[in-house]
Amino acid sequence: MSPGLPLRAGERVGAYTIEQPLGEGAMGAVYRAAAPDGRKVALKVLGFDAASQPEAVARFRREARVTSALGHPHIVAALDAGETDAGEPYLVMELLEGEDLAALLAREGKLAPPRALALFAQLGSGVAAAHALGVVHRDLKPQNVFVTCGAEGAELVKVLDFGISKVVGGLSVMTRSNASLGTPGYMAPEQIEGRSASADARADIFSLGAILYQLLAGRPPFVELSIPALLHRVVHGEPPPLRALAPELPPSLVAVVERALRKQPAERFASVEELLAALAAAAPPRATTSASRRGGGALWVVVLALLGLVVGGGAVLLLLRGRGR
Numbered sequence: 001m002s003p004g005l006p007l008r009a010g011e012r013v014g015a016y017t018i019e020q021p022l023g024e025g026a027m028g029a030v031y032r033a034a035a036p037d038g039r040k041v042a043l044k045v046l047g048f049d050a051a052s053q054p055e056a057v058a059r060f061r062r063e064a065r066v067t068s069a070l071g072h073p074h075i076v077a078a079l080d081a082g083e084t085d086a087g088e089p090y091l092v093m094e095l096l097e098g099e100d101l102a103a104l105l106a107r108e109g110k111l112a113p114p115r116a117l118a119l120f121a122q123l124g125s126g127v128a129a130a131h132a133l134g135v136v137h138r139d140l141k142p143q144n145v146f147v148t149c150g151a152e153g154a155e156l157v158k159v160l161d162f163g164i165s166k167v168v169g170g171l172s173v174m175t176r177s178n179a180s181l182g183t184p185g186y187m188a189p190e191q192i193e194g195r196s197a198s199a200d201a202r203a204d205i206f207s208l209g210a211i212l213y214q215l216l217a218g219r220p221p222f223v224e225l226s227i228p229a230l231l232h233r234v235v236h237g238e239p240p241p242l243r244a245l246a247p248e249l250p251p252s253l254v255a256v257v258e259r260a261l262r263k264q265p266a267e268r269f270a271s272v273e274e275l276l277a278a279l280a281a282a283a284p285p286r287a288t289t290s291a292s293r294r295g296g297g298a299l300w301v302v303v304l305a306l307l308g309l310v311v312g313g314g315a316v317l318l319l320l321r322g323r324g325r
C-alpha cells in the first residue's frame with residue numbers, strides 16, 4: 001500500500017479491501033472495508049505518512065493493543081490489527097451502523113432527559129470497564145461515542161478511539177502531541193494545563209460531565225470561536241447554568257452534572273460508578289413523571305387560557321350582537 005490518503009475504493013490494506021470512508025479525526029481515517037471472507041469491517045489507518053511520525057505510529061500501535069484488550073458491550077470491538085509491508089499500522093474493528101453522537105446531537109439538539117440518561121448510562125458503563133482495566137480514555141467527546149442499533153431496535157452506545165488513552169501504571173505513558181487537541185472543549189482543565197500527573201480517571205469524569213451537559217442542554221458547556229479562547233474558558237470559565245437551559249430538570253440532576261464539571265479533580269466524583277449512582281438517585285423514574293406532570297400542568301394552564309379566550313370572546317360577540325339588534 002502506498003501511504004497516500006485518502007485511500008480509494010479497491011485499494012488493499014493487508015488482507016482487507018477498502019470500500020468507502022466512514023470518518024476522520026485528528027489522528028486517523030476510518031474506512032468501511034471487506035475482509036477476505038467478504039465480511040464488512042471498519043478499518044482505521046494513520047492519517048499521515050507513518051515513516052515521518054514515529055511517535056504517532058507508536059501511539060497507534062498502542063491504541064490497537066488497548067482496544068483489543070477491552071472487550072465490552074459498550075466499547076467498539078477490535079477484530080484484528082497489523083501492519084502493511086510498508087510499515088503502516090492498521091486496526092480492524094467491528095463495523096458499526098449508525099452515527100457518532102456529534103452527528104446525532106447536531107441533528108436533534110437537546111435530547112429528552114430519559115433518552116439522554118439512557119445513552120449516558122451505557123457510555124458510562126463502557127468507560128467504567130476501561131477504568132477497571134487501568135485505561136483512561138482522555139479524549140471522550142461526542143465524536144468518539146457511537147450510537148448504533150442494538151437488539152430490538154434500542155439505541156446502543158459504543159466508546160471509540162483510544163488513540164490518546166493512557167494505561168495507568170502501565171509500561172509506557174505516551175506524551176500528548178498537539179494533534180490530540182482537535183476539539184478541546186471536553187478536555188479536563190488539568191489535561192489542558194499539562195498537569196498530566198493528575199490527568200487520571202477523573203479527567204474522563206470531567207469529559208463525561210461535559211457530554212452529559214450537552215445531552216441535556218443541547219449545547220456543549222464551553223463554546224468559543226477560537227481554540228485559545230476555548231482552552232481558557234475550560235480552565236477558568238463556568239458554563240451557562242444548566243438549570244437555565246433545561247428548567248425541566250430536577251435540581252439534584254443538575255447538581256450531578258455540575259459536580260462532574262468541577263475544575264479540581266478532587267471535587268468531582270471519585271469514579272464513574274459513583275457518578276452513575278448519583279445520577280440514578282437524582283433521576284429516578286418518578287422524577288421524570290413528576291417533571292412531565294409539571295409540564296402537563298403548564299399545558300393545562302395554556303389550554304384553559306385558550307378556552308377562556310374562546311368562551312369569553314364568544315360571550316362578547318353575543319353581547320355585541322344583542323346590542324346591534
Ligand SMILES: Nc1ncnc2c1ncn2[C@@H]1O[C@H](COP(=O)(O)OP(=O)(O)O)[C@@H](O)[C@H]1O
Nearest residue numbers: 023024025026027028030042093096100143161
Ligand atoms: N467501528 C466503526 N464503525 C463505524 N464508524 C466508525 C468506527 N470507528 C470510527 N468510526 C467513525 O470514524 C470517526 C473517526 O474515528 P476515530 O476512531 O475517532 O478516529 P480519530 O482517532 O481520527 O479521531 C468516528 O467519529 C466515527 O464517526
Ligand SMILES: [Mg+2]
Nearest residue numbers: 025143144161
Ligand atoms: Mg476520534
